[in-house]
Amino acid sequence: MSIRSSKITNPVVTEELAGNANGGKTRPRERIVSAACTLFRENGIRATGVEAIAEAADTNKMTLYRHFGSKDELICEALKCISDRHAAFWEKLTADFPDDSQARLLAWVELRAASLVDEPHGCDLSNAAVELKETDHPAHAVIEQVKAAQHRRLVALCADAGSRDPDLLANTLAMLLEGARVSRCASGAEGPCRQFSRACHAAIAAFRN
Amino acid sequence: MSIRSSKITNPVVTEELAGNANGGKTRPRERIVSAACTLFRENGIRATGVEAIAEAADTNKMTLYRHFGSKDELICEALKCISDRHAAFWEKLTADFPDDSQARLLAWVELRAASLVDEPHGCDLSNAAVELKETDHPAHAVIEQVKAAQHRRLVALCADAGSRDPDLLANTLAMLLEGARVSRCASGAEGPCRQFSRACHAAIAAFRN
DNA sequence: TACATTTGTTACCGATCGGTCACGTCGATG
DNA sequence: CATCGACGTGACCGATCGGTAACAAATGTA
Numbered sequence: 357m358s359i360r361s362s363k364i365t366n367p368v369v370t371e372e373l374a375g376n377a378n379g380g381k382t383r384p385r386e387r388i389v390s391a392a393c394t395l396f397r398e399n400g401i402r403a404t405g406v407e408a409i410a411e412a413a414d415t416n417k418m419t420l421y422r423h424f425g426s427k428d429e430l431i432c433e434a435l436k437c438i439s440d441r442h443a444a445f446w447e448k449l450t451a452d453f454p455d456d457s458q459a460r461l462l463a464w465v466e467l468r469a470a471s472l473v474d475e476p477h478g479c480d481l482s483n484a485a486v487e488l489k490e491t492d493h494p495a496h497a498v499i500e501q502v503k504a505a506q507h508r509r510l511v512a513l514c515a516d517a518g519s520r521d522p523d524l525l526a527n528t529l530a531m532l533l534e535g536a537r538v539s540r541c542a543s544g545a546e547g548p549c550r551q552f553s554r555a556c557h558a559a560i561a562a563f564r565n
Numbered sequence: 566m567s568i569r570s571s572k573i574t575n576p577v578v579t580e581e582l583a584g585n586a587n588g589g590k591t592r593p594r595e596r597i598v599s600a601a602c603t604l605f606r607e608n609g610i611r612a613t614g615v616e617a618i619a620e621a622a623d624t625n626k627m628t629l630y631r632h633f634g635s636k637d638e639l640i641c642e643a644l645k646c647i648s649d650r651h652a653a654f655w656e657k658l659t660a661d662f663p664d665d666s667q668a669r670l671l672a673w674v675e676l677r678a679a680s681l682v683d684e685p686h687g688c689d690l691s692n693a694a695v696e697l698k699e700t701d702h703p704a705h706a707v708i709e710q711v712k713a714a715q716h717r718r719l720v721a722l723c724a725d726a727g728s729r730d731p732d733l734l735a736n737t738l739a740m741l742l743e744g745a746r747v748s749r750c751a752s753g754a755e756g757p758c759r760q761f762s763r764a765c766h767a768a769i770a771a772f773r774n
Numbered sequence: 775t776a777c778a779t780t781t782g783t784t785a786c787c788g789a790t791c792g793g794t795c796a797c798g799t800c801g802a803t804g
Numbered sequence: 805c806a807t808c809g810a811c812g813t814g815a816c817c818g819a820t821c822g823g824t825a826a827c828a829a830a831t832g833t834a
Contacts, residue, residue: 384811400698402611406792417793419811427792483695485751486687489609503752527757528764532737534757535744542694543712548736548743555737555768562771593781615822626823628781636822 457516
């Protein structure tokens with residue numbers, strides 16, 4: 357359901373050079389990454405076996421290991437795929453509101469609030485960070501890098517919207533979003549996340565010029 | 566370190582009827598729950614085997630299964646133990662600031678901010694909720710119940726402190742705390758959680774009467 | 775002392791995990 | 805047609821998992 361919207365963005369467009377002309381069927385690598393994203397999100401990373409990923413990708417374990425040296429490598433690749441989706445989200449946001457940066461910030465709140473409703477599993481990056489406690493796991497580098505990029509974009513958005521303290525506002529919004537997502541898992545849809553939008557608006561108003 | 570403060574509350578007091586007079590050594594059941602709490606927090610729930618728990622508790626797997634019917638049951642019991650620590654935290658908070666409810670709210674912020682510094686693993690309850698995706702897992706009932714109790718206490722605290730909208734303020738503070746904790750795992754100590762305290766103060770000021 | 779309860783020890787079970795090997799199949803290219 | 809690379813299939817490996825059986829040792833109680 358949530359994977360369907362991403363499947364149309366990634367594979368079809370980028371496979372023209374490969375000249376694969378069969379009926380819309382993508383190559384195994386993309387299917388594996390896509391399936392890994394879905395299963396990791398819905399069942400957790402450790403709880404998802406490589407065989408289940410291969411099966412969901414309509415292929416087999418051997419082909420999976422021909423493309424990815426290990427499960428950890430596949431995990432990193434899946435996180436990078438999610439990072440690409442985040443980047444696409446930001447590009448679409450700036451494209452939809454090219455001039456009015458104030459409206460762009462409000463749209464960010466609204467879109468994130470909407471994602472809280474139909475995505476009950478929280479942030480895939482943060483969930484991975486929570487689940488993979490080994491501090492030397494290669495996924496942590498990917499996660500930190502993506503989170504840093506997101507923070508930079510959010511700070512820029514707050515600055516464009518004319519906040520008095522863009523860094524503080526960005527961090528506040530980041531904590532509110534992260535907290536809303538995780539409390540969606542722990543306390544349900546009727547928990548604190550219910551008032552995510554109002555809390556964001558209050559923060560924006562509090563840090564206005 | 567954090568486990569030590571709880572060890573003095575639970576076992577010693579409740580074991581007088583058992584008449585165990587050996588040198589301060591607690592009974593296996595408490596040691597198992599305590600070890601489970603520590604290992605679950607430091608290594609994750611799924612990544613922690615029952616044998617490792619028994620070993621850390623200075624006992625063996627057979628004794629563990631004599632006290633707990635399954636690992637899932639032990640998980641629930643460990644979460645309940647953590648719930649007791651939360652309750653102790655709140656009791657101490659109200660005991661330390663019996664009169665000044667405004668100061669009590671500020672102390673809540675300060676204590677939570679301090680816990681962000683020396684506890685890099687976030688909220689054990691939320692982490693468990695994220696890690697255990699099976700919606701029918703018995704741990705979810707425990708988690709939701711504890712989270713609901715915490716929410717009630719936080720709302721009461723905000724109301725006592727004279728907020729205009731205690732429910733909204735409590736939810737905002739809950740999201741900020743939850744988000745600060747998880748972003749501590751995903752983005753490091755220099756991420757958004759760095760400004761948790763300031764964000765809380767701004768929220769409190771925004772919702773003041 | 776005699777008994778009952780709680781622990782400790784060891785070996786074991788079936789299942790699943792991540793990962794590999796050998797071989798067979800297919801489609802594209804020359 | 806021949807070749808080559810990507811893919812599919814199934815069996816297999818060692819390790820680890822949660823959980824159990826059987827028996828010995830310790831412990832408290834009468």
